[in-house]
Amino acid sequence: xxxxxxxxxxxxxxxxxxxxxxxxxxxxxxxxxxxxxxxxxxxxxxxxxxxxxxxxxxxxxxxxxxxxxxxxxxxxxxxxxxxxxxxxxxxxxxxxxxxxxxxxxxxxxxxxxxxxxxxxxxxxxxxxxxxxxxxxxxxxxxxxxxxxxxxxxxxxxxxxxxxxxxxxxxxxxxxxxxxxxxxxxxxxxxxxxxxxxxxxxxxxxxxxxxxxxxxxxxxxxxxxxxxxxxxxxxxxxxxxxxxxxxxxxxxxxxxxxxxxxxxxxxxxxxxxxxxxxxxxxxxxxxxxxxxxxxxxxxxxxxxxxxxxxxxxxxxxxxxxxxxxxxxxxxxxxxxxxxxxxxxxxxxxxxxxxxxxxxxxxxxxxxxxxxxx
Amino acid sequence: xxxxxxxxxxxxxxxxxxxxxxxxxxxxxxxxxxxxxxxxxxxxxxxxxxxxxxxxxxxxxxxxxxxxxxxxxxxxxxxxxxxxxxxxxxxxxxxxxxxxxxxxxxxxxxxxxxxxxxxxxxxxxxxxxxxxxxxxxxxxxxxxxxxxxxxxxxxxxxxxxxxxxxxxxxxxxxxxxxxxxxxxxxxxxxxxxxxxxxxxxxxxxxxxxxxxxxxxxxxxxxxxx
Numbered sequence: 001x002x003x004x005x006x007x008x009x010x011x012x013x014x015x016x017x018x019x020x021x022x023x024x025x026x027x028x029x030x031x032x033x034x035x036x037x038x039x040x041x042x043x044x045x046x047x048x049x050x051x052x053x054x055x056x057x058x059x060x061x062x063x064x065x066x067x068x069x070x071x072x073x074x075x076x077x078x079x080x081x082x083x084x085x086x087x088x089x090x091x092x093x094x095x096x097x098x099x100x101x102x103x104x105x106x107x108x109x110x111x112x113x114x115x116x117x118x119x120x121x122x123x124x125x126x127x128x129x130x131x132x133x134x135x136x137x138x139x140x141x142x143x144x145x146x147x148x149x150x151x152x153x154x155x156x157x158x159x160x161x162x163x164x165x166x167x168x169x170x171x172x173x174x175x176x177x178x179x180x181x182x183x184x185x186x187x188x189x190x191x192x193x194x195x196x197x198x199x200x201x202x203x204x205x206x207x208x209x210x211x212x213x214x215x216x217x218x219x220x221x222x223x224x225x226x227x228x229x230x231x232x233x234x235x236x237x238x239x240x241x242x243x244x245x246x247x248x249x250x251x252x253x254x255x256x257x258x259x260x261x262x263x264x265x266x267x268x269x270x271x272x273x274x275x276x277x278x279x280x281x282x283x284x285x286x287x288x289x290x291x292x293x294x295x296x297x298x299x300x301x302x303x304x305x306x307x308x309x310x311x312x313x314x315x316x317x318x319x320x321x322x323x324x325x326x327x328x329x330x331x332x333x334x335x336x337x338x339x340x341x342x343x344x345x346x347x348x349x350x351x352x353x354x355x356x357x358x359x360x361x362x363x364x365x366x367x368x369x370x371x372x
Numbered sequence: 373x374x375x376x377x378x379x380x381x382x383x384x385x386x387x388x389x390x391x392x393x394x395x396x397x398x399x400x401x402x403x404x405x406x407x408x409x410x411x412x413x414x415x416x417x418x419x420x421x422x423x424x425x426x427x428x429x430x431x432x433x434x435x436x437x438x439x440x441x442x443x444x445x446x447x448x449x450x451x452x453x454x455x456x457x458x459x460x461x462x463x464x465x466x467x468x469x470x471x472x473x474x475x476x477x478x479x480x481x482x483x484x485x486x487x488x489x490x491x492x493x494x495x496x497x498x499x500x501x502x503x504x505x506x507x508x509x510x511x512x513x514x515x516x517x518x519x520x521x522x523x524x525x526x527x528x529x530x531x532x533x534x535x536x537x538x539x540x541x542x543x544x545x546x547x548x549x550x551x552x553x554x555x556x557x558x559x560x561x562x563x564x565x566x567x568x569x570x571x572x573x574x575x576x577x578x579x580x581x582x583x584x585x586x587x588x589x590x591x592x593x594x595x596x597x
Contacts, residue, residue, distance in 0.1 A: 122463055148449065171466055172459040172569040174561045176447045195447050199568060237467075237576045286420070286571045 031086060031100035035137055035186035036079055038107050044074040046089035047099030054092040060085045079105045081136060106137030108188020114181050116194065119291075121202045121284065123233050124167040127154065127179050139185045148175040173198050202288025204240060205229035207263070207280045212299035219272040222246075222299050225264045226280050229291070243281045243290060248274035249298075260285075275300045408525035409581050415518040416574040422511055423567040429504050430560045436501060437553045448554065456488070456558060457481035459565040471580065472528045474573050478566075479519045480531050485563050486512045492556060522577075 036042045046055045051071040057064040068074055076083055087101045110132050118125035129141065145152040145166050154164035180193035207226040215221040224244065228235045239261060245254040248271050259265055270276060279293040434442040457480065469477070486509060493505040520530055 168463055170460045171463050172461060172565050172572075174458070174460065174558070174565050175450060178447070195445060236579050237572060239575060285575070286423070287568055 029100075031088075031102045033102045033104070035104045035106060037187055038079055038081065038105055038136070040079055041075070041077045042079060042103075043070065044076070044087055044089075044101050044103075045099075046072040046074075049089070049091075049098055055089045055098065056092050057087060057089045059087050081105050084136075104137050104186075106185065106187060107133070107135045109135050109139055109183045109185055109190045111190050111192050112141070112181050112183050114179060114192055114194055116177075116179055116196065116201050118198075118202045118288070119205045119229070119231050120233055121204075121238060121288070122168055122171050124165060125201055126157070126163055126165045127181075128160070128163040129181050129183075130162055131183065135185055135187070137185050137187065139183050142182045144180050146178040146180075147173070152177075154179075168198070171198070199287040202284050204282045204284065204288075204291045205231045206291045206294040207242065207282050208294070210278065210280050210294045210297040212276065212278045212297040214299055214302040215266070216302055219301050219303055220268060220270050222267040222270050222276060222278070222301055223264070224267065224278055224280070224297065226294065227263060229282060232282075239285050240282045241285050243283070244278065245280075245293070246270075246276055246278040248276050250274060270301045272301060273303050407581065408522050409578070411518065411521050411525060412574055412578050412581055415515065415522055416571060416578060418511070418515045418518050419567050419570040419574065422508075422515060423564070423571070425508055425511060426560070426564055426567060429508050430564065432504060433501060433556070433560060436498070437556060441553060441557050446557075448557070450558065451554070455484070456562050457484045457566070459562060459569040461569075471526065471577060472523075474577065475519060475523050475526070475528060476531050478570055478573055479516065479523065481566050482512060482516050482519065483531075485559070485566065486516065488559050489563070492559065495552075 034042075034044075044057075046053065046057075049055060049072045051073070053072040055069075055072045056066075057069065057074045064074065068076070072089070074087065074089070084103055084105045087103055088097060089099050090097055112129050112131055114127060114129045116125055116127040127143065127145075129143070131139065141162070143154050143164055145154050152166050152169075154166050157163040157165060174197075176195045176197055178193060178195045180191065182189065182191040184190075206229060208229055210224065210226040212222050212224045215223050224246075226242070228240055232238070232240065241261065242259045242263070244257045244259060244265055246267055247254045255267075255269070257265060257267075267276075267278075276299055278297045278299065279295075281290045281293050283290045431442075440446045459481070489505065489509050489512065493502055493509065523530060
C-alpha cells in the first residue's frame with residue numbers, strides 16, 4: 001500500500017474535524033414543538049434515524065438512562081408536568097445532534113366560566129372569563145356577543161387579558177344578549193355561552209370613600225358618609241340606593257339600614273365606647289342587584305374624657321377604672337398567673353392582667369406619676 | 373290561511389279608540405300649587421307599584437301559557453307583534469328627549485298596552501287570571517291618568533288618536549294558538565320593559581323639575597289653568 005501524502009492526509013483530517021465540529025455546533029434547526037396530555041404515554045422518535053440506530057437522549061442537557069429507550073426512540077410513560085423540557089437525541093459515537101423536541105405537557109381546556117356585568121349602566125357592560133382548572137399550556141379565547149341577530153363588538157380590556165367591554169347602543173331592549181366564548185389549545189377545545197336581559201346584569205361597584213366619624217357630645221352616634229362609585233356614569237338619571245350595615249367589633253350580628261337617597265347617615269343606637277365596623281352597598285333604584293360591600297370603615301363613638309386624679313387615696317380606684325375602660329370582652333375570663341406560663345391559654349386575659357399589675361405597682365410607689 | 377303573528381293586534385285596534393277619549397284629568401286650578409313635582413313623584417311611584425304587580429301577574433300568566441313561554445331561558449326572535457309600542461330606544465336619543473316627547477311616548481305606549489291587555493283579559497281561561505288581569509288594567513288606567521295629569525300641569529296637549537283606525541270592531545280570523553301565545557309573551561315583556569323605562573323617564577323629569585318651581589307656576593297661569 002502506498003503511503004498517504006502527508007499534506008493530503010492532514011487536509012482530510014482537518015476537513016473531517018471541521019465537519020464534525022460544524023455538525024455539533026452549527027445553528028440547529030428549530031426544535032420540533034410537541035404538546036402531550038398529562039398522564040398519557042408518548043414515544044419520541046429520533047428524527048429520521050432507523051429504529052436500531054445507536055443514539056443517546058438528553059433532556060435539558062442531562063443524559064437519560066438507556067432503559068427508557070425502545071431502540072432509538074424515547075418512551076415516556078405517565079407524563080407529568082416535570083416531563084416538559086427540551087429533549088435531544090445524539091448519535092452515540094459521533095455526538096452528532098440528530099433531533100430535538102420541545103415537549104410541553106398539559107391538558108385540554110375544561111368548559112370556561114363566563115360572566116357578564118354592567119357596573120357602568122347605561123354605558124355598557126363587560127364580560128370576563130377564566131378556566132376552572134389550569135391547562136399548563138397556552139390557550140386562545142374567542143368571544144362573540146349577539147344581540148338578537150346583531151353582532152356586537154367586544155373590545156379587549158387594555159389591562160386585563162380575560163375581559164372585554166361592550167357598549168350599549170340601545171336601552172330598554174326586550175331582546176336578550178347572548179355571549180359565547182370558545183377556548184382552544186394544542187390539546188383540545190371547549191366552549192360555553194350565556195344569555196341575559198339588559199336589566200339583570202346591572203350591578204354597580206361598591207360605594208367609595210366610606211368614612212365614619214364620632215359625633216361630639218353624642219356617645220351613641222356615628223356619622224357615616226360615602227360617595228357613589230366613580231364608575232357609575234350618570235347618578236342623576238340613574239340614581240342609586242344604598243344599604244348600610246354596622247356592628248360593634250365584639251358582636252357578630254349586623255344592623256341594617258336601607259337608604260333611598262343621599263350619601264350620609266347617622267347611626268343613633270351605637271353602644272357607647274365600642275369600636276364599630278361599617279360597610280355600605282349600592283344598587284340601581286329599580287333594576288339589577290346589589291353591589292359588593294364597600295371597604296369597611298371603623299369608628300368608635302365619642303366618649304367623655306376621664307377626670308384627672310388628685311389624691312393618693314384615690315389611687316386604688318384609679319387602677320380599677322383603668323381596667324374597666326378596657327371594655328372586657330365577653331369571652332374574657334380573669335386568668336390566674338399560673339396560666340401565663342403555660343402558653344396554652346388565650347392571649348386576651350394576659351393583656352388584661354398585665355396593666356392591672358403595672359398600675360398596682362405604679363400606685364404602690366408614688367402618685368406623682370399618675371398626675372398628668 | 374297564512375297569517376303573520378301580530379294581526380291580533382289589528383283586531384283590537386278599535387278598542388284603542390275608546391281609550392283616546394279617556395276623560396282628561398281636570399287641570400290643576402288650585403292656587404299655591406306646588407307644581408307638577410308631586411304628581412311626577414306619584415307617577416314614578418305608580419310605575420314601581422305596577423312593575424311589582426306585573427311580576428306576579430306575568431309569572432302566573434306565563435305558567436298558564438305553559439312551556440316554553442314560562443322557561444327563564446326562552447329567547448325567541450322578535451317576530452310579529454309589530455304594532456306593540458317598543459320601549460327600546462337609542463341611548464343618545466333617549467337622553468336628549470324633551471319633556472313633552474318623553475311624556476307623550478309614555479302616554480301613547482301605555483294607552484296601546486292597556487288596550488291589548490284588555491284583549492288578553494277577554495281570552496283568559498281561568499277566573500283567577502281574569503281577576504288579576506282586571507286588577508292590573510285598573511292600576512294601569514291609574515298610571516295613564518297620572519301621566520295625563522303631569523302633561524296637563526305642564527301645559528302639554530294629550531296625544532290624539534291616529535287617523536285611519538277602524539271604528540267598528542270586526543273579529544278577524546283566528547290564527548294559530550302558538551302564535552297567539554307568542555303575542556301574549558311579547559306583550560308582557562314589552563309591558564315590563566316599559567315600566568322599567570318609565571321609572572327612568574320619571575326620574576329624569578323629577579330631577580329637571582326640582583329647581584324652577586316658580587317658573588312652572590307662571591307657566592300654569594299663562595295657560596289659564
